[in-house]
Amino acid sequence: MRMNIFQHEFKMYLRSVITWSVAVAALILVFVSLFSSFAQDAALLNEAMAKFPEELRMAFGMNGVDLSTVLGFYSFVFLFTQICLAIQAANYGFSLVSIEEREWTADFLLAKPVGRTQILTSKLLAALSGLTITNIVVWTSSFGFINLFKGDRTYETNPLLLLLLSIVVFQLFFLAVGLVVSLLVKRIRSVTPYAMALGFGMYVLSVFGDMLGESALEKITPFKHFDPNYIIQHGAYDVPLVLISISVIVISLVGSYVLYTRRDIPAVV
């Protein structure tokens, strides 16, 4: 790791990290603040929900969710948080190396007396630090706003902790997959479409998996590996699925190092 690269990269992320963190905190605030009014008419609401077609409930991850409990309600909020986190992490992953090639600054950096492994490690750690800030913001705003708006209702802390602890692996998944894909393609002209496609794509896969009752799909997508419903209801992770996530991360990272150290840096023609 090279401290100067890390600092430089981290500064580049700072504005984006703050934007994402504020957005996610605001999302949690808005949803959680609705809880008390939802909870008051919980019976009515659950009844109304039951009248919606099952597919629609599935699309919003609300099948089998009891909105009258604190954690039941929060698991619904958390799904939306996950979508944001996925897009943010994928965004950083796709741009990590590709931004230097797109803006032609790779020549500057790689002509410096530093090896590519060190460059990649420094960049990864900088991105991860940025994601960790957002992660911490999710933790604090979740605990803070839940306690602020839960009224006189109680909840178990453990499932909530499990849910929040899953974030780091979830972020790493999108960061690592984004990175390895960016190194597999020749050139990425714009990061946003890729990040949206990966983030939303995985979410849509998980929803389709539910609707079609197709369990093969859930093996691919981290939205299934870390399904908030499952974690809240069981108070535990679905370990085999979590292991899939971790394997994908490890393979993607190893692949990224191999690809990056052998990569021909494109030149302006």
Place this chain on the structure above:
Amino acid sequence: MSVIEVNHLTKYYGKARGIIDVSFHVDEAEIFGFIGPNGAGKSTTIRLLLSLIYPTSGSGTIFGKDCIKYGPELRQEIGYLPSEVFYYERMKVIDLLKYSASFYDKDCTQRMHELAELMELELHRRIEDLSYGNRKKVGIVQGLLHQPKLLFLDEPTAGLDPLMQRKFFQLIREENQRGVTVFFSSHILGEVQRMCNRVGIIKEGRIIEIADIHTLQQNNYKKVRVEASDLDTAYFDLPGVINLEHHNGAVRFFYKGDINTVIRKIGEIAVSDVTIEEPTLEEIFMHYYE
């Protein structure tokens, strides 16, 4: 000692030709000119030596060490000015230069300010606000601030005004006098002629000639121009004469061979003006280019 040693270096981008079987060496403290038209493989060669790209076959050494295996270590002593300069747009010039300096083991602050002053670079502007010429100046300061022992200049003068070009050449000469080896790539022959001791000529990916500049000029054609009234162009149609032409009342041609033959021919007629001179590099190399 050879500072750069290139052995049968070949690079294909997929099926597209980069360079083919390029071999040459650059001695310590010389300015080696590397010339050829656009797309001939000049940048490819430099980028291979900096391990920005990897060779298909062949190898290169710098200061006697393999340029890939010892790349990071070697680059402590290498300065690189790319042909197209791109930097982090949102950074200020001073921050970019400090970032650049932070990679080197020595303290570069003083040299950085000297160079910035010399190139009249405004340090507190943002990169995105700079014109192309000013970006190029950032590139020059950035490439020289760590006082490298080897400089790669890839078409360095594009975008610089004539005054800055002169300052830049002066700077490179001073560096060279301090013992810095310079690898100077360009397609502008005039500047290579002014700066370099030896030149390598590359065309379509292959080296076609490596020679001392003076030898090239001396062992070659003389440029002759004769002005006389009623002069018949065919009069000078001798063996060894090429590019014979009549222009504005004067006959011009290039001649290779015993110069006395031409002098005698000229002596036999009444001329109003004669010049015999070395051809410029441009004229020598035109046939390489075509």
